[in-house]
Amino acid sequence: MLEEHTLFKKHITKRIDLEDSEFEQFLNFFSTKIVTKRQFITQPDFVPSHRSFVCTGAMRAYILDDSGNEHTIQFAIENWWITDYNAYIYQRPATMFVMAQENSTLLQISHEKELELKALNPKFETFFRIMAERSTAYMQRRVIERLTLSAEERYQHFLDKYSLMVNRFPQYTIASYIGVTTEFLSRMRKNRLLK
Amino acid sequence: MLEEHTLFKKHITKRIDLEDSEFEQFLNFFSTKIVTKRQFITQPDFVPSHRSFVCTGAMRAYILDDSGNEHTIQFAIENWWITDYNAYIYQRPATMFVMAQENSTLLQISHEKELELKALNPKFETFFRIMAERSTAYMQRRVIERLTLSAEERYQHFLDKYSLMVNRFPQYTIASYIGVTTEFLSRMRKNRLLK
DNA sequence: AAATAATATTGATCTACATCAATAATTTTT
């Protein structure tokens, strides 16, 4: 089995218990896609046909507001999933860009195939349920952080939780993820050094 | 069948296709709970044992930050589900209060029962998957709104989308949901009148 | 190794929103 498939298998079987043959069946619904740095896999106004699992590399989802500012919605490195979630599940035109931040290898499943897959075996349905539940929980934590923490605290949390991301994404993308300008993040970092 | 069960049935069967007998089975895992205004069904430090569906009434989930300020995480009126999501799915101590904002009737399922239920019939699993997916999508929209919209715009969106909520929850709770102080929301409302 | 493009820093200034304190209005309880 290919190296990236081993990691994918680990990822899946950590969440649901599968026979080897079941995993093979699961895997068969996915196709490999290679993207190069700065390449987009999703763009506004196009319905995103796939959900992507990052085998190697780094991806980022962001939106552009009316003033032309980027706001990072999600980062994804190895073993993370990424897509324009709203657009994907409702099969509506995307509002996000999903871009390769590094050359990346993805495992992709189409929306149609995903429906088939879930119908095939209740365990597969369970897998997607668990993923969705955890995503909700994660998003809710993000809402809570935004409501209750200062910019500095949000940055510290980011460093604590996503230390692996910090060095792989430009600083301005992290600023846009925690909800500050790149200038302000720069100043916060300077202040920390002075202390 | 009781009136509230009819609404519950509609809610479920809108998402998955069930025989009457299957719905009866589903319903059997739930118990009815009546709560009076200002009563808490979840408090910080206690593991929330249940997920609740509001048959009648109005509930609100909020957290208290270090300065003692309330931040509303979720509103729920008829046909909405509510719980401390993170705490419930991971069965950890809650960080939220979930409080009755009006006298309410709830249909509750315990975490244990929910596990049983999902194992019983793949359709039930599908139901929870769909719910979780939509919750993720909803939460993500909220993250995006917070990143891209001004306080006024967030308030307008709230009015547009949750007009039914507006008159059933105190204004300060709406302020805390969109992420402003009650004073500032009051001022925004005044400015709108002047225009 | 230059040239170019992308990213990060710094300074000056501005503003959206918070804080604090008082009062007014509304709802609930007795």
Place this chain on the structure above:
DNA sequence: AAAAATTATTGATGTAGATCAATATTATTT
């Protein structure tokens, strides 16, 4: 119908973080 409790408004003032513009640094391409 008062009294008490809860919620909403208003004014004065403060500040976290934004904006704009310039420059410095780092990474990428030729």
